Amino acid sequence: MTMMMGGGMAHHASPARADIPLVDITVAGDPVAMALPTALVGAVASPDGPVARRRTLELGETMVPGGARFLIDGKEFSPDRVGVHTTLGTIEEWTIRNGTDMDHPFHLHVHPFQIVAIDGATVTPAGWEDTVNIRKGQSVTLRIPFRDFAGPTVFHCHILEHEDLGMMGIVSVG
Ligand SMILES: [Cu+2]
Numbered sequence: 001m002t003m004m005m006g007g008g009m010a011h012h013a014s015p016a017r018a019d020i021p022l023v024d025i026t027v028a029g030d031p032v033a034m035a036l037p038t039a040l041v042g043a044v045a046s047p048d049g050p051v052a053r054r055r056t057l058e059l060g061e062t063m064v065p066g067g068a069r070f071l072i073d074g075k076e077f078s079p080d081r082v083g084v085h086t087t088l089g090t091i092e093e094w095t096i097r098n099g100t101d102m103d104h105p106f107h108l109h110v111h112p113f114q115i116v117a118i119d120g121a122t123v124t125p126a127g128w129e130d131t132v133n134i135r136k137g138q139s140v141t142l143r144i145p146f147r148d149f150a151g152p153t154v155f156h157c158h159i160l161e162h163e164d165l166g167m168m169g170i171v172s173v174g
Pocket of ligand 1 (some may be wrong): 103164167
């Protein structure tokens with residue numbers, strides 16, 4: 001039998017190259033039977049306790065000579081200004097509102113949170129998060145237990161260019 005291989009098609013195979021050993025793997029011992037989980041983890045438990053305080057943070061943008069600056073509550077980041085004071089052992093809900101015309105992935109250091117509402121509509125938390133994308137025009141509500149670590153940390157847009165251009169703030173847990 002004759003096979004026509006591509007009749008006239010150009011060939012774009014990679015050039016031949018020598019095999020390069022990267023690692024040797026040696027396996028020893030008897031095999032171990034492992035059962036894979038049959039389901040993903042279920043809904044996560046909400047943090048216990050009442051919401052001590054609700055706040056809103058506004059993500060903003062402004063144009064200045066030299067280009068755009070990115071703001072939280074109308075201010076650029078300053079290492080000398082604590083934007084949010086919280087109390088250790090309490091739970092807060094923060095609604096992050098994005099009034100700009102682009103998405104901003106909001107990232108909070110140290111304190112994991114759950115997403116409990118989007119645009120004011122309650123949602124079931126899917127897990128513990130440290131970053132949530134806030135779409136343009138959207139508001140997302142986070143439930144944050146401040147329970148393990150006292151002291152200052154930061155929240156910021158995770159587009160590092162935006163962070164560097166001002167979209168970051170300090171939260172102090174005391
Ligand atoms: Cu951003």
